[in-house]
Amino acid sequence: MALHVRPVADGDIASVIALWGAAGLTVPHNDPFADIKFCRSSSNAEILLGIDGQELVATVMVGHDGHRGWYYYVGVDPRLQTGGLGREIMSAAEEWLKERGVGKAQLMIRSANTKVKDFYKRLGYVEEDRLVMAKRFAPVPDWQNGQVETIVLHLEMLSRPDREPAQPPEIGKRIVLERMTIPSVRFYRFLYDGVGGNWTWVSRRIMDDDTLAATLSRAGAEYYLLSVDGEPAGFCELERSENGKDVELSYFGLLPGFIGIGIGRYFIDAAIDLAWQPETKRVWVHTCDLDHPRALGNYRRAGFVPYAREVEILPDPRLAGLPLPPRSSERGHAPNSLFRDHAAAEELPLADGAAR
Ligand SMILES: CC(C)(COP(=O)(O)OP(=O)(O)OC[C@H]1O[C@@H](n2cnc3c(N)ncnc32)[C@H](O)[C@@H]1OP(=O)(O)O)[C@@H](O)C(=O)NCCC(=O)NCCS
Incomplete structure (x- = not known):
């Protein structure tokens, strides 16, 4: 395979981190986003x-410290390993160092990664009698075992809102909200990844296609597509209990190009109208401190009332190649004063399992 080798560019970050994850190169104590940013800030x-065709298949982080060359994040797409790509990308890295006058390069192998030693031996690297010592200057990042902690706020409404049914706003465009039968995995991924890409919607993103297909066809799930002039603009997903009394608004959101055009208010009200059927007694939703900063305000404005908080462990979004958005505390809020605009929410019990 003739590999095209080029430096990383802005648009590559997600696929680079996805490859590192797949190749087992990401570890709890290294934040790959920070590592990429720092490497790109260095001229050495x-x-x-x-790249094979359009696809990223191999990576290497290469650099020198003014004396020796170093390699990190040497990885090949697991589906393509042992096909010569590792040799090719390493050869490109060696050229990169030689062009800069570096006479010798070295690398470190984690002790658990025994088999990779033979790969480097085949490429001419030899084991040297050195003891590696290290000291960490920066705190270990918030990147623990592939999981992040988040504070989840649960909100509910116990009666249908006292207002007229939601009507699409007059914005000079045709706004349609209609039920989808079970969406295809491909279309669902388009909606889910598009709406939640910036907001840690990761659990379904990291599902394989078969698991996602089974999840989408579960009993009680309903899907609604919002379109603007025929183009998908957002979606919402409801989960109705067997007796229909309890309905969760499990996913809700607009695609990026449709935020701020004046349809969000209508969309949440219309989703609530769809949730409320004659037998419905309660509609609930949850939001967390990694969600869109305005999510909570929108839900409250629409009539939801907070009733519990809980700490939830999510798969780390970075495993799916997504950045970790700043938490509410990093958006200028005091630590633990999540949802500070809503003092009442602060008084809520911190429950282990808030679903009723
Ligand atoms: C290590 C890695 C980059 C090698 O890439 P690759 O595409 O599988 O390797 P190649 O096919 O280019 O192999 C090059 C040579 O090494 C040999 N080789 C590769 N892996 C080997 C292994 N585990 N044991 C023995 N030889 C091995 C190949 O047989 C080949 O030999 P040849 O060209 O003389 O016939 C890839 O396996 C990988 O991404 N692993 C997971 C991530 C990792 O461990 N990275 C290193 C961190 S230090």
């Missing part, structure tokens, strides 16, 4: 990408 280092 580069992340080289091996």
